Amino acid sequence: MGVQRATALWRVQGSALALLLLFMSMASAEPLRWASDASSGAPYVFHDPADQSRLTGYETDLITALAAHLGQTPVFVQNDWDGLIPGLQRGLYDVVIDGIEITPEHRAALDFSTPYYRTAERIAVRRDAVGLDGIAALRGHVVGTLKDTLSQRLLEQAGGIALRSYDDETNAYSDLADSRLDAVMLDAPIAQYYAVPDPRLKLAGVPIGVLSYGIAIRQGREALQTRIDAGLEAMRRDGELRRILQRWALWTPEMAAFTNDASPERVAPVDWRHWLKATRPTAGWRQALARYAGFLPLIGQAALMTLAVSACAMVVAVAVGLLLALARRYGRWPLRVAATAYIEIVRGTPLLIQILLIFYGLPSLGIRLDPFLAGVAALGLNYAAYEAENYRAGLQSVPHGQMEAALALNMTRAQAVRHVVVPQAFRFVVPVMTNDFISLLKDSSLVSVITLTELTQAYERLSTTYYDYLGTGLLVGAAYLLLGLPFVRLARLAERRLAVGHPK
């Protein structure tokens, strides 16, 4: 009796403790910040073609379910494919999930969860092709794949294959359909979502090799890794992983063997069917128009981002550029040398590297900029070098007599520069500045590598969903044009105003 009571009491205390722990974990639950490149396509993480504001994909579903297991709220961070791992190492987010293969090379820089998906490579060919059904048969042919993948390694090892490495799978498949390639070898899920629905293409041969996808975690976060592995294990055991994959038609006998889940339960492949329906080529112009109309909110938002980054960067470029030009023309020699060195270094190195350096490199020196500031700083400081050279030419074009007249009127050199030389130099540089601003608008696409969604990013996302490079390209091109036109008009106005007093 006494023992019974004691046990009952213990049970009550035990469940109270469990409840307490649950509350504590809920109260202290930080969001699970996860990153992926939603423009890299189905079926991983992408935007629902039928509703561009909805993030979907089997990995989106997986991470959402996993976060629930961890008692955390998932928060999605978009980043360009090339920036995903640097961003993880910078601590911008907790994990990356984007069909990243677990390889020894990746392990050197990253930790991985246990694999959540195991698959193979598949060869896709044109419908009329014969014989190209294995790696050996591909010798002497032009074959496309994605860079840094198992399939690229296998094709390289085989030798004798003309390899084309792509950044984007849709480009590879459309080049195959257009006969620029003889075959495309890619991970089976990609082949299923892009080659199988395309009536011009078919899969050839059998699955090749084995590869495992893992959730990438920054090294040294063992606690997080342990919790994620426990969550994945739970999802394997209770069939949740299987159900997600079945909805996406990605459940394979290999996965059944890998997870020891031979449950006969069948879940309808609703997400796969939704994809097929949403990406079916549009029949009439009404449908096409409706689809393009659906793009507009995303393009509008992206255009605002492009405009904001570019306008702020131009302000930085003009201010810093003017200082550099003045230092070069009027400064004492240490200033002159420093300004010249800055200009030559910045002009002589790629903008993309500068952006990555400022965003991912500076934090190791203790300087952390948020993506927008980093984008503005990188673009602004880069364009400052070009502006400086324009302004220097502008300053030189003002006749020396103007400076002399100002000095003779008892102005200091600085006053003469400010009130007499710079205003006249400005007139010479306005047309070039307009040019530079328009070019800056377009170069701003590079900030997509630091998680900013701007126009080019939107274009990639939309076009890879539909293979529709023409329509989407025209839409996004028009958006760039619309952004640039007001500045062209503004510049014309400025030119006219500044031309006052100068003979035509």
Next chain:
Amino acid sequence: MSPAAIVRVRDLRKGFDGQLVLDGISLEVSPGELLSVIGPSGCGKSTLLRCLNLLEIPDSGEVALAGHVVSRSGKPWRRSDEAAAHALRAAVGMVFQGFNLFPHRTVLDNVMLAPRVVKRVAGAREAMELLDKVGLAGLAGRYPTTLSGGQQQRAAIARALAMAPRVMLYDEPTSALDPERAEEVLGVMRQLDAEGMTQIVVTHEMRFAHAASDRIAFMEAGRIVELGHPDVLFSAPSDPRTRRFLRTFL
């Protein structure tokens, strides 16, 4: 040396690329005097004028102007020298052969800019008075390029006068003008002379130099060859080089 001199130059030397352009110039100018400097091209007369307000920096020698002194002895030009030159320029205005008006500003703004920037005074009324004085009151709102050469040069004189200089320097002020337009400018200079302005004029206008100058300096090869009253210099030059030069104008 007369203590009354407002401009005093002592043993001024200046070379360009090893070639001596001013070879020991000494000169004094009294308040209210109009001194013309004549001589063949390349004789150094423009360089001398530009040394007087330190637009050109002499290698050695001394320039004293209205109490400001800048001495040179071959040393590098330093910040303190620039400060001394700046102080000196407050007392002297300059008019250029090519006018050098500020093309991006109206005539009135050209006149008002330096007082506004340097002395922080608006001076619109004073500027209009000066434009009236040089006969340009009606063109105050125009841009320089829409003016004739003579009008531009008169605007340049008004612009220099706006800084209330005690000495005016003219570097071939009428060389770019046809005779009729030149006369407009020379008329203004005569008027200033009558008002007691000290003026130093580098010129090829022999008739003006003869008629309006108190003294004329003839320069050749970086030296003042002869300095004296116009009548003496024109009718009985003591140096054969002066005679030879003047003969080309007769």
